[in-house]
Amino acid sequence: MVKFTLLLAFVGLAAAAPFKLNNGFPNPSPSAIAQIEKEAGGTLPNTPLPTSLKANAVQSLQVIAVNEIFEAAYFSSLLHNVTHNVDGYTDFDGLSRDYVIKSLTQIRAQEEMHALGANAILKSAGAKTIGSCNYMFPVTDFKSAITLAATFTDLVLGTLQNVNQGFALDGGQAAEGLVPLLDSIIGQEGEQDGAYRLIQRKVPSAAPFLTAAAGQFAFNAVDQLFIVPNSCPSSSNVSAIGIPAFKTLTLATSSEKPCSTKDTTLTFKTSESSVNGKHIAYISGQNKPVVVPVESVNGMEFKASFPFTKGFSKGLTVAALVNSAGPFMNAAEVANSTVAGPGLIEVD
Template sequence: MRSPSLLLAAAGLAAAAPFSYPLPNGFPSLNATALQQVYKLAGGTLPNGALPSSLKPSGVQTLQLIAANELFEVAYFTELLQNITTKVEGYEEGRDRYIIDTLKAVIAQEEVHVLSANGVLANAKQTTIQPCKYDFPVTTFRSAIALVQTFTDVVLGVLPLAQSVFAADGGDEAALVPIVGSIIDQEGEQNGYYRSPQRKVASAAPLLTGGAPQFAYSAISQFIVPGSCPNIQAIGLNAFPALSVQCKPKANDSMVTFSADGVVGAGNATLVYISGQNLPVSVPISNATTAGGKTTFSALFPFSSGAFNRGLTIGAVVGEAGQKFNNTAEVAAATLFGPALIEVD
């Protein structure tokens, strides 16, 4: 197992058996009968308009990242539903017909998302992304829901960037902008539902936290069994070494302890926070101690500064002390460790 970041640690996790494809219905390869059953459960079909016949490199990478994420999500929800329906200890709260029916619909909807992204890639004669094996180390229904809410926050932060890519590329790709917009809507409906059993306000903030492809890829990679992916390297992204927060901060100013999978020096690194649609906030790190290849350090979580929203905050370690940034893309380009995924209720 890889060292977990907050994405894992916040959910109270332990090791789990790897999840492997295909699904019982044959997914990701579906015959016509199985596809119609997926549509029925999903409540709708793939778009029936013409698919792009050509894609620019940025559009290819964006669709491949979407496909990789959706394959991960299908696997996650499938294992969650199986843990509920086979009465695994710790998942008793999920044994409700409404929850089970909702998860069945979500699995089918995520399958449609995979088919959509890979279908566009195939039509443009580009590499489609194949599934990996995954570790989902959650042990209870509550921890599973907390984790799915966090990674849905990450998805919601990066999908608007996909729209920007397709709009900038133009041509056939412009038709993908409203399709991705509809996926954003669908993921938003999901996330309000996942916040509800945690007794969180259904919508976290007026403006949600943005993301970057590198952060999304790094988050997915935490769950992948090393060496199990047939071709995920085609995406052309590398996962950052993990950064985790040791104690979940609250909606006030506090000193927080972080752990990085590598060497971090207080004199030549900065911790950067990204929250809402605000400018990134850079803070110094202190009390850095390295042992066994990991570094723990402290940094202020300045929630009252006016640059933080409720919901997801992304933390990243960048090189050089005192660096300032104008946007999330700049932070991602300079990141050495991350992302730390911090949920503020």
């Protein structure tokens, strides 16, 4: 039996008051940038930035900026809770408080650097940069915060695969300047993810080939779970990115636990009002997405098989309610047919 959770199940937890970045980020002063670089353990790249990018590359960088600014806010909030001994954030399961504070300080600064880098590229290419919103974090203690961080980092790692492929296909300045840059970020996020898994007493590397994803899933996960509705000012340009809004997809109960060697059936809830005739697509590892029909529809609740033995990997599985039976060759094709999602399932 393996542990099985769905990220959106965290929504049921009580969330703290909305969090807003108030230190000038993501537009810090030069002195603030110098401090961020010091805390992050390195500087922003000083190689030439692209001056011309195709529309898809611009949209991908804007999605990256949305995610990185959210992560900067998330780790700022988590660091605040730890340093101020907020109830639930004083038990580190054997780790020293000083080590946790040092680690979170550096991780926060590294996410700030990623956001600054994405916006710097957008600005250099004459595209709209991304600003901050107000955020809500559905966690109540250090353990749940790390569990959640591991899951959205899994999604980031899957999304950056798709983005890098797009940069390579675009060619020109995107391929020359951005592919190696994103490779370095993928490695850095992987280092973080291994640490989050170790803190949870999991094997540090979940699977030989990590699950793919797409920008639509990353954007909708942040928008559905973490951005306070209607809190993004027009100057943030978040609404101008052009990513379609999906309906939500959650497990009806978080206690369902499929086995690594057996198949099972899951019960989902969705805010999509028309479910009959649709399918669930699962993206796991580097395999072709597995598509199954929805069953036992009861309003906006339904069941779907979870055929883990049909080509799944441990770690992240991305679930999506789609309007086609496929077949789909990759995560991008699933995203283009998605009406609700993502459901982010962790199998460990």
